[in-house]
Amino acid sequence: MLKRVYNWLDGRYGISDFLDKQLGRFYYPGDSTGWDNLGFVMIVIFTVQAITGALLALYYVPEPDQAFESIIFIMNLTNFGWLFRAMHIVGAHILVALLFIHTFVVFYRAGYKRPRELNWITGSITFFIIMLFCITGLLLPWSQYGYWVTTILVSIPSMIPFVGEKITEFLRGDQYVSGATLMRFYGFHIALLPLIFITLIAAHVFIIFRTGYSSYEDELVSKDELKTYKGRPFYKKAIPFYPDVLRRILKVSLLCMSIMFGVITFNLDLGLSEYAYIKADPLSTPLMVRPPWYLLAPYAIIREVPDKMVAITILILLTVLFIFWSFIDFSDKKRLIKRPILLGFFIAGLISWVLFTIWGGY
């Protein structure tokens, strides 16, 4: 039956021809592993997020008086509402974890060096877009946790001199986190951010499709060679995207989905704060509200550095350094292992990030 459907489509639209000529002749380097396909796995998990999010939007009401009740309704009265919400929550954590690992892998393999500089920039902007997805999503249940974490997070830009207050007010849409903020975050979360995200990912995938994936073996393209497009690099050992890499992507995606269902099955509170179960009260701040794990490191810097100006300057500098790293690192050496200073900074950065994350939780 499936074969007949496939043949029907193939006869009309040349599916086999497309798979063989386009994806089958798009090669990955032989030294790549499952760790190098996490970007595509993220697209799969993002699709899961989009589907579960669209389903949740059928019952969710973005109104301060009704948002929390609509979540209770989804969890308790709708059929399988608990499952889709749990998938959406756990999926977000998995997406962020994949994002961090993907960033480290691309950095380690020097996937940002020419001709892939713009791919690093589209990727790093997508990094912040995913963070914004998470931040805007936190407020939507209108719980004590989401409300106060949002209050803290949207106040951070106000430390920027001259324009900070304006940025915070723009994010909040009001003098404090209110119904206007909820409506605004809902709009960002379901319409504006997906639009930007899909555009960036399309550019990101297009670039990787044209430049090929970075290998340890391929030499760095010289600046002269970049004047005319030379095609993808030639790998000594190559793996075709279809079916080999695609199969690998499916396997890693299934592993991520298994982790998702494992968490949903064995950790019923999904790691949520106790304040996530209480309706937001704008007149009472709960004790010990902390942002989610992926925001704890910048949160710790903001909290611990006594001079807020210095703290915000550090964060802005780190952000600029991160986004434009592909143009800042002008060394012709590709392998990180042969660059001891950068490797030292990389390891030190990684350790500091873990330490700040632990520190931020206390």
Place this chain on the structure above:
Amino acid sequence: MKRRDFLKSLFHLLGLSTIASFVYPAIKFIAPVKVSAKFKPVELDVKLIPAGEVYKTTFMDIPIIVIHHPKKGFIALSRVCTHLGCLVDYDRSESKLICPCHGANFTVEGRVISGPPPKPLQRVPLIVKNNRIIIG
């Protein structure tokens, strides 16, 4: 059946059951939730509705109208027109109920006088006891 074909069929079955295990909850989730309204009689003071007057309220989440007819006494009817669901209103001058959407006319007892509705308005039982109207 060859072993290869058997494994292929098994793989297809696994794929289909994976899709089904997501599609079934999704369809069930999208289907509207049936939340039955709690039965709670509505009590009104008879003085609230003098003869010839009407009172609009809801009973089990359904908009209803209570009419105090000078000859027929108290009558409670659903306001939901049996044609396409608009809410009917009482016309005092002609003592009848009119649907604003497609001009259906009903008697104070809910019977169709004219217009497209296929059946009369739903009547809601009521009793009058100790100067209280108890609907439901």
